[in-house]
Amino acid sequence: MTTPMTTTTYAEAHHGSMQPTVAEIDGFRGRLINASHADYDVARAIWNGAIDRRPHLIARCIGTADVVAAVRFARDHNLEIAIRGGGHGVAGTAVCDDGIVIDLSAMR
Numbered sequence: 787m788t789t790p791m792t793t794t795t796y797a798e799a800h801h802g803s804m805q806p807t808v809a810e811i812d813g814f815r816g817r818l819i820n821a822s823h824a825d826y827d828v829a830r831a832i833w834n835g836a837i838d839r840r841p842h843l844i845a846r847c848i849g850t851a852d853v854v855a856a857v858r859f860a861r862d863h864n865l866e867i868a869i870r871g872g873g874h875g876v877a878g879t880a881v882c883d884d885g886i887v888i889d890l891s892a893m894r
Contacts, residue, residue: 811845813855816892819844829889830881832870837878841868844887853888860886 811818819829820843829844842865845856860867866885874880881887 811855811859814845814852814859816848816852817846819846830887832878832880833872833874834876834878837881839878839881839883841882841885841887843885844889846889846892848892853890856886856888860888 819826821840823829826844829846830839830841845852845859847853847856857867859865866882868880868882868885868887870880870887870889870891872880872891
């Protein structure tokens with residue numbers, strides 16, 4: 787009899803307890819927002835109000851180095867990535883559940 791292999795993602799293991807700090811994402815200079823922040827609901831909102839997704843982390847990047855650092859963090863912790871430019875996509879792909887939103891809005 788064999789035991790089935792299972793995989794646990796960082797988001798599953800830390801559900802509800804992810805407390806991001808700038809130190810957690812090496813080289814990140816922008817702003818990190820999670821559900822414990824007062825402006826989390828505003829930060830995760832997109833143009834299509836019918837989409838209600840809750841990422842574990844929103845990384846508001848201020849430069850390309852922040853984007854690289856956020857992608858590495860997501861890769862290292864097996865987090866789904868959503869890229870937010872203007873947040874106007876009808877399908878809601880600018881935000882994801884239980885992953886990381888890489889917000890490029892401050893890089894205009």
